[in-house]
Amino acid sequence: MFIVIVGCGRVGSSLARTMLKEGHDVSCLDEDPEAHARLEIGSDKAWEDQGGQFTVGAALEVEALTAAGIEKADVFVASTNGDNTNIVIAQIAKRKFNVPNVIARILDPLRAEWYERQGVHTISPTRIAIEQLEGEVRVAAQRAAGGAPRQGAADHEDDEV
Amino acid sequence: MFIVIVGCGRVGSSLARTMLKEGHDVSCLDEDPEAHARLEIGSDKAWEDQGGQFTVGAALEVEALTAAGIEKADVFVASTNGDNTNIVIAQIAKRKFNVPNVIARILDPLRAEWYERQGVHTISPTRIAIEQLEGEVRVAAQRAAGGAPRQGAADHEDDEV
Numbered sequence: 002m003f004i005v006i007v008g009c010g011r012v013g014s015s016l017a018r019t020m021l022k023e024g025h026d027v028s029c030l031d032e033d034p035e036a037h038a039r040l041e042i043g044s045d046k047a048w049e050d051q052g053g054q055f056t057v058g059a060a061l062e063v064e065a066l067t068a069a070g071i072e073k074a075d076v077f078v079a080s081t082n083g084d085n086t087n088i089v090i091a092q093i094a095k096r097k098f099n100v101p102n103v104i105a106r107i108l109d110p111l112r113a114e115w116y117e118r119q120g121v122h123t124i125s126p127t128r129i130a131i132e133q134l135e136g137e138v139r140v141a142a143q144r145a146a147g148g149a150p151r152q153g154a155a156d157h158e159d160d161e162v
Numbered sequence: 163m164f165i166v167i168v169g170c171g172r173v174g175s176s177l178a179r180t181m182l183k184e185g186h187d188v189s190c191l192d193e194d195p196e197a198h199a200r201l202e203i204g205s206d207k208a209w210e211d212q213g214g215q216f217t218v219g220a221a222l223e224v225e226a227l228t229a230a231g232i233e234k235a236d237v238f239v240a241s242t243n244g245d246n247t248n249i250v251i252a253q254i255a256k257r258k259f260n261v262p263n264v265i266a267r268i269l270d271p272l273r274a275e276w277y278e279r280q281g282v283h284t285i286s287p288t289r290i291a292i293e294q295l296e297g298e299v300r301v302a303a304q305r306a307a308g309g310a311p312r313q314g315a316a317d318h319e320d321d322e323v
Contacts, residue, residue, distance in 0.1 A: 002302070002303045002306050002307075004299060011269075011270070011271065011288050011292075012288060012291050012292050012295065015271075015292045016292055016295045016296060016299070019292075019296055020296070020299055023300075025299075025303065075302065075303075075306050076299055076302045076303075078295060078299070080295070101302075101306070102298075102299075102302035102305075102306075104295065104298050104299075106291060106295070108172075109172070110172065110176075122298075124291055124294050124295055124298070126287035126288065126290055126291035127172050127173060127287060129287060129290045129291070129294070130173050130267060130285055130287035130290070131172075131173050131176045131177055131180075133285050133290070134173065134177045134239060134241070134265060134267070134285055135177060135180055135181070137263075137265050137283075137285070138165060138177070138181055138186075138237055138239070138263075138265075139184075141163070141236065141237045141262075141263035142163045142186065142236075142237075144263075145163050145236050145262070145263075146163075
């Protein structure tokens with residue numbers, strides 16, 4: 002399967018490395034040439050020698066997307082640091098290039114929800130972080146309800162009496 | 163239960179609103195007075211009128227943490243935008259103030275893993291995003307393996323022959 006990933010930061014590069022290891026063809030696009038180094042973390046071979054592709058170019062330029070291979074992508078992942086950019090290129094991938102699987106990373110959970118309803122498949126790390134923290138705090142609350150009272154809190158309450 | 167949340171951005175404020183609604187006492191600390199507005203999203207009552215507490219101050223100043231109520235916290239959540247700040251204040255909460263439940267949001271997944279091993283409970287939205295994207299791409303791969311080939315890809319392969 003041919004996977005095009007735009008935005009080769011922590012998330013994009015990690016996904017790229019994993020997917021290449023799992024036997025897929027992977028092409029990354031980033032405007033920063035130095036992002037290439039992230040693709041070689043944990044490997045002693047060059048990204049290209051492992052079979053990967055890397056293109057330097059602006060996410061919003063169709064020429065750059067074409068150079069990265071968007072026309073033959075089976076999966077397109079928009080994972081730049083900009084929510085707006087991710088939304089726009091996800092729509093280009095879907096509507097102009099008919100990529101069958103398009104996923105956009107959207108930090109703003111409200112926008113992620115809105116675009117999800119518009120048919121753009123989104124991943125929102127922010128929403129996930131909120132949900133995870135809520136879960137953790139609820140677990141702590143249950144533990145506190147069943148266990149000994151917090152010592153500091155007890156001291157403080159004594160002070161207030 | 164008394165929850166202190168430092169960093170009242172999207173994640174911190176959303177967590178604060180949910181936990182207040184669930185009946186907990188919630189105190190937020192942020193250096194930006196305007197962060198307060200996030201606590202009132204979706205409510206027609208002032209945060210304080212709902213029973214919430216908000217303190218303006220720097221996360222790394224013990225006076226500010228004390229004003230926010232760290233001494234009697236049952237749960238302490240470090241969710242500023244800075245990984246280093248979150249690590250430092252999580253350790254202050256744990257070691258200096260003996261808060262029984264301390265959670266730090268760490269964007270860098272490698273650091274999150276390292277600190278987790280050091281006993282700091284961490285949440286890494288970046289790691290979660292990577293795992294979610296990997297899952298999505300694997301699902302797409304299975305779908306592609308079982309279904310019709312990508313039309314654009316087929317065209318392209320014809321071109322190459």
